Amino acid sequence: MARDSGNDPADLESVAKHAGVSISTVSRALTRPDRVATATRERVLESAAELGYAPNQLARSLRMQGSKTIGLIISDILVPFHAEVAKGVEDFASEHHYTTILCNSSENGNKEKQYLELLKGFKVGGVILEPTEAGVATIEALARAGTPVVEVDRISGAKGVRAVLSDNVAGARQAARYLLDLGHSSFGVIAGDIKITSGRERLKGFQDELKTAKIKLEPGRIRTCRNLDESGFNAFVEMFGHPDPPKALFVCNAQMMGGVLRAIRELGIRVPKDLSLIGFDDSTWGSVVDPPLTVIAQQTYELGRMAAQMILDSIEGKKIKSGITRLETRLIERESCARAVSSLRKR
């Protein structure tokens, strides 16, 4: 049957010849089935199948001035949070017959710019990205040139660009409130990268809620660092190297939490007895470690899907709400936090 056995991929012309019709009839039969006689259509479709015809997307897109393609720039695909965002985007897009070009910026502004340029050249219908601050100008330029842009997880500050984010401030307040309600009064935060909005917002939210209880974090109780396992480890070791370490610790993302957990083991600290631990962002192993982690969970997958939805809506010219969309976080109570014991009676 398939006698395209070797080489040149079938194009419209070869299908046309095979079916004994013109090139444009084939095109129509394929993309506008209703505008062609049933009999013809069937013959064409058959020929196409027989020759293993696959439309040349390049030519199609060139002609159509765009393609059903979106660009996605993820800051680090190795981090499960980001991978899940990516999957959300990809799933939604693919359900709507859009293809996603995935790029990994590695949190590097230059790579980000480069990819933005490239995606532009590919005439993608829109771009979703987890931006770095370095990209603002490029992002704005792209948006101004008419390409829909949506930021996920954080915002670059670029004007006229929509965004989908977790409600980091509220989430972090939730964490603080939970600890406060447990009677805690001695806090620490491993805050992560405050060059990224999510990092800043989580720190701020936590502090805000503590203020409510007239508690102010001393500088030594706040550690900012890169969003890495190792940074979490180091930050923890430093903070707990001091004579009077906190009794309740908020760790602002799952990557750092990994390092914190290792440090905790190495230092022989007992959770939640010696230390109550709460994280931001759940992870598959959050319920596997001992004790299972209490965390502020994000709607990670949904973040991706929603970003994709916003992009597709605006590509297809639908009414779209502008500005920033915040997705709620949720407290998952497991076993890493305990009620504070009064220091008077204990010890």
Added chain:
Amino acid sequence: MARDSGNDPADLESVAKHAGVSISTVSRALTRPDRVATATRERVLESAAELGYAPNQLARSLRMQGSKTIGLIISDILVPFHAEVAKGVEDFASEHHYTTILCNSSENGNKEKQYLELLKGFKVGGVILEPTEAGVATIEALARAGTPVVEVDRISGAKGVRAVLSDNVAGARQAARYLLDLGHSSFGVIAGDIKITSGRERLKGFQDELKTAKIKLEPGRIRTCRNLDESGFNAFVEMFGHPDPPKALFVCNAQMMGGVLRAIRELGIRVPKDLSLIGFDDSTWGSVVDPPLTVIAQQTYELGRMAAQMILDSIEGKKIKSGITRLETRLIERESCARAVSSLRKR
């Protein structure tokens, strides 16, 4: 496919006008700087920059009959192993100025076929994929049509397609040998999906090595299931619901290990006292859980890079070795396995 609301992107013609030269001179100045007078070149480059010209990759690729693009079909981007493979591919490709189109097949043969079709239409220079069995015919067709194809992590059985995989058999043997050397004689395997070559190979390797010691696994001691956290959980609960459970357990991938760990906690089994546990595939949390996991680690990132390298080499017509490339695994000894206490030998 929405039309620009902003100003039309600069094309060759507008740059040409601006620089007062012909379209083809601009093209040359941009892609073949040496074939144009220095003065002209400079003028052109200047104009291009001024107009914010970005080459239309679609047109370029159409004309060139191909683009510096490769397709990558990952079976499940949410699984860190696969994400890391993807990163390996993307990194290598991007270092060599290739763009990667990432697709997520969700282990679904139909989606896989669909993506293969699409990538073909994009005239990608090559395709890297983690295949399902369902795809064999499509994969072969693609390869036969002249597109370089490389399979990663597993093989579909398609003829004439190269592959990069871990040496699963040797790795699983390593696991068994390690346990054997620890004096164990009562084994269990949670094998995962044996429709996937990696699953089959790991099971086989483990059994092979046991045979060396004249040990044969009873059916109740082998559990095949899907590669999911939950499947691991269920498999474990079943296996350990029986009166005489194994003393040493091999879990064939990290996803299932998560579930196994949860089950272990729920059942109150002590590792490694009651049970020695060894996994296949390391993960970031392997050293975070209690006790830290002894595992057979794969060269995950390298798997991706190597696949990318093979694809680029064959795209660029370099000499390439055909067939299957196996990457060695490595035993990472942590604390989840103990010497068997039972009867005979103590060393």
Added chain:
DNA sequence: ATGAAAGCGCTAACAG
């Protein structure tokens, strides 16, 4: 060293 012109494969008028 530069320009004119011919397509790459496709879609969309515009005819018939």
Added chain:
DNA sequence: CTGTTAGCGCTTTCAT
């Protein structure tokens, strides 16, 4: 309902 034709933006002979 179907065929003819004109490009989409680019690279590349082939002239000049």
